[in-house]
Amino acid sequence: MSVLVYIDQSDNHVKKSAYEVLTYGAKLAAQMGTTAAGIILGKVNDNLAELGKYGVTTIHQVSQESLNQLDTQVAAKIIADAAQAIGATVLVFSQNHSGKAIAARVAARLKAGLVAGAAGLPDTSNGFVVKKTVFSGKAFANISINSPIKVIALNPNSISAVAGEGSATVAELNISVNAPKVTITAVNKITGEIPLTEADIVVSGGRGLKGPENWGVLLDLAKVLGAGTACSRPVGDAHWRPHHEHVGQTGVQVAPNLYIALGISGAIQHLAGVNRSKVMVVINKDPEAPFFKAADYGIVGDLFDIVPQMTAEIKKIKGIA
Amino acid sequence: MKILVCISKTPDTTTKIAFKDGNTQLDENGVQWIINPYDEWYSLVRAIELKEKDPSAIIHLVTVGGADCDPIIRKALALGGDEAFRINADSADSYFIAAQIADLANKNGYDLILTGKEAIDYNSAAIGGMVAELVGAPYLSLATLFELSGNTATITREIEGGEEVATVDLPVVVSCQKGMAEQRIPNMRGIMAARTKPLQVIEPAAVDTLTSIVGFELPPAKAGCKMVAADNVAELVRLLHEEAKAF
Numbered sequence: 286m287s288v289l290v291y292i293d294q295s296d297n298h299v300k301k302s303a304y305e306v307l308t309y310g311a312k313l314a315a316q317m318g319t320t321a322a323g324i325i326l327g328k329v330n331d332n333l334a335e336l337g338k339y340g341v342t343t344i345h346q347v348s349q350e351s352l353n354q355l356d357t358q359v360a361a362k363i364i365a366d367a368a369q370a371i372g373a374t375v376l377v378f379s380q381n382h383s384g385k386a387i388a389a390r391v392a393a394r395l396k397a398g399l400v401a402g403a404a405g406l407p408d409t410s411n412g413f414v415v416k417k418t419v420f421s422g423k424a425f426a427n428i429s430i431n432s433p434i435k436v437i438a439l440n441p442n443s444i445s446a447v448a449g450e451g452s453a454t455v456a457e458l459n460i461s462v463n464a465p466k467v468t469i470t471a472v473n474k475i476t477g478e479i480p481l482t483e484a485d486i487v488v489s490g491g492r493g494l495k496g497p498e499n500w501g502v503l504l505d506l507a508k509v510l511g512a513g514t515a516c517s518r519p520v521g522d523a524h525w526r527p528h529h530e531h532v533g534q535t536g537v538q539v540a541p542n543l544y545i546a547l548g549i550s551g552a553i554q555h556l557a558g559v560n561r562s563k564v565m566v567v568i569n570k571d572p573e574a575p576f577f578k579a580a581d582y583g584i585v586g587d588l589f590d591i592v593p594q595m596t597a598e599i600k601k602i603k604g605i606a
Numbered sequence: 607m608k609i610l611v612c613i614s615k616t617p618d619t620t621t622k623i624a625f626k627d628g629n630t631q632l633d634e635n636g637v638q639w640i641i642n643p644y645d646e647w648y649s650l651v652r653a654i655e656l657k658e659k660d661p662s663a664i665i666h667l668v669t670v671g672g673a674d675c676d677p678i679i680r681k682a683l684a685l686g687g688d689e690a691f692r693i694n695a696d697s698a699d700s701y702f703i704a705a706q707i708a709d710l711a712n713k714n715g716y717d718l719i720l721t722g723k724e725a726i727d728y729n730s731a732a733i734g735g736m737v738a739e740l741v742g743a744p745y746l747s748l749a750t751l752f753e754l755s756g757n758t759a760t761i762t763r764e765i766e767g768g769e770e771v772a773t774v775d776l777p778v779v780v781s782c783q784k785g786m787a788e789q790r791i792p793n794m795r796g797i798m799a800a801r802t803k804p805l806q807v808i809e810p811a812a813v814d815t816l817t818s819i820v821g822f823e824l825p826p827a828k829a830g831c832k833m834v835a836a837d838n839v840a841e842l843v844r845l846l847h848e849e850a851k852a853f
């Protein structure tokens with residue numbers, strides 16, 4: 286009985302979401318009176334022993350270069366085999382783009398009950414009950430996993446990574462690796478931008494900005510905050526902003542510490558993608574805009590007047606000239 | 607080429623979510639049911655487009671659910687598809703549903719299985735990956751483009767902070783999202799044709815359910831929105847910095 290955490294990597298570096306799941310796995314192991322280990326596939330440039338500071342004792346690595354390109358079928362087999370080899374009974378993933386695909390495969394392979402989109406640690410006082418977001422963040426479901434092996438995929442940004450002291454043993458796992466069936470022929474990263482799902486702060490614009498030529502005020506604010514930028518669906522549909530910025534029920538779902546909505550009315554489908562944000566701020570000239578009902582802070586006014594002032598005030602606090 | 611499109615029934619996106627029976631059941635009173643948008647707008651339409659290019663292609667639709675799913679599957683048939691299967695079982699959990707779909711797929715043999723990116727009710731984004739594992743096929747999730755040349759598919763998919771392009775030989779399971787296709791509206795001819803398309807109801811395979819719902823919760827009510835005057839932007843920024851500690 287132990288906990289195994291999947292450590293996601295990209296561009297030869299451990300991803301931020303991995304620190305969250307490592308912290309989660311270590312806490313869960315402590316709660317269960319056992320230990321947690323990590324598993325990483327492929328080669329990375331980071332010092333993996335340092336991941337011990339998140340509370341895991343061992344990092345199992347399968348350092349074949351071919352694994353740096355993800356084929357979920359190959360990865361799932363390795364992780365499932367590793368779990369069985371080391372006797373892990375709970376597997377933890379991030380519910381991020383790759384994690385959700387692998388977790389589902391591993392769960393089916395091990396015939397393990399899956400909670401995908403977990404919002405916190407399980408309640409193990411009577412069984413094994415995990416809270417998960419459902420109905421696009423409009424509610425939670427408490428789900429009991431009844432199988433001997435359990436798989437949890439944790440929503441990004443639902444717990445903070447906690448680094449303490451400690452170092453992990455890094456061990457190469459001797460496991461057979463199948464040839465991939467998927468060939469990745471190109472990777473196009475949007476450079477110079479903060480990936481939306483990883484951003485601590487998101488500044489988002491709606492139809493209230495009137496046109497793509499007006500995005501300067503929003504980008505300035507995002508820049509001083511080090512924020513990712515997002516938009517409402519009609520803005521994406523009108524090609525004022527790229528599609529990958531569209532947040533909401535039918536777009537990207539985000540859960541940053543701070544979400545700032547500029548000129549967005551707050552339709553239910555928009556809120557479904559952003560309502561897991563810790564703090565929501567709304568700037569809208571219409572006092573009746575539904576977004577104010579969901580927000581924590583708001584100003585009724587013209588965003589073109591207010592946003593530059595916000596940028597200036599934040600610069601003052603941050604000591605930026 | 608045989609294509610299987612997985613169709614799920616979900617509450618309309620504007621549904622106000624409420625629960626009953628001590629928060630153990632969704633209150634279905636007044637809920638409008640729709641085809642899960644990702645299934646309707648992207649996976650189904652892309653399958654139809656593939657058949658338009660290659661008329662010899664056969665499209666099967668599948669849903670796992672009770673008779674209450676029939677209007678949904680008929681609506682999907684009105685958009686396109688040759689034949690539908692309803693596996694007659696109440697929803698249990700993602701694994702149960704995936705195992706039913708995989709069972710059908712293993713019997714019929716499909717070159718391409720399409721799902722939506724996620725069901726907008728339980729948001730697990732799990733069924734595609736599970737089906738792929740159970741049929742032993744590769745799985746490409748969050749696809750925004752799908753092109754086929756002979757037996758090889760070229761798929762563009764979203765990754766964190768960008769996209770990647772992958773090639774893979776059929777059979778493959780793909781989860782679809784925005785970019786794959788443009789939403790279509792069923793026309794009168796499609797609606798008429800859907801009435802006579804075969805809809806087979808089949809009994810479920812024996813599959814364990816691995817999880818169960820203990821109950822639901824609504825998020826705690828917000829304390830309310832703290833309003834700041836438009837001429838006091840400095841105060842808003844101070845609150846965000848000092849009170850909310852948001853930056």
Ligand SMILES: Cc1cc2nc3c(=O)[nH]c(=O)nc-3n(C[C@H](O)[C@H](O)[C@H](O)COP(=O)(O)OP(=O)(O)OC[C@H]3O[C@@H](n4cnc5c(N)ncnc54)[C@H](O)[C@@H]3O)c2cc1C
Nearest residue numbers: 491492493517518533534535548549550552554570571588
């Ligand atoms: C099935 C379905 C799925 C959908 N999915 C999504 C989704 O994923 N994401 C999404 O965003 N939408 C989605 N929508 C659309 C959604 O219903 C709304 O239409 C959309 O969110 C509105 O976008 P908006 O707030 O930018 O525009 P509007 O509703 O037009 O709001 C613009 C706002 O800007 C304010 N404004 C105007 N000028 C100024 C100014 N100078 N200063 C300050 N404020 C100003 C106005 O008061 C108004 O509130 C979906 C709809 C459907 C039917």
Ligand SMILES: Cc1cc2nc3c(=O)[nH]c(=O)nc-3n(C[C@H](O)[C@H](O)[C@H](O)COP(=O)(O)OP(=O)(O)OC[C@H]3O[C@@H](n4cnc5c(N)ncnc54)[C@H](O)[C@@H]3O)c2cc1C
Nearest residue numbers: 612614669670697700721722724725728729730731732733
């Ligand atoms: C632990 C758990 C317990 C549940 N218990 C109950 C219950 O007791 N009663 C109840 O009514 N519901 C229950 N449900 C809900 C029901 O099973 C969900 O509709 C189902 O799980 C699909 O949601 P998902 O998030 O797993 O789908 P996802 O994995 O997000 O769906 C992805 C795609 O899979 C396909 N798909 C999804 N569902 C179906 C389907 N039914 N048929 C065909 N294709 C499909 C679609 O293409 C969809 O786009 C439960 C769900 C969970 C997670």
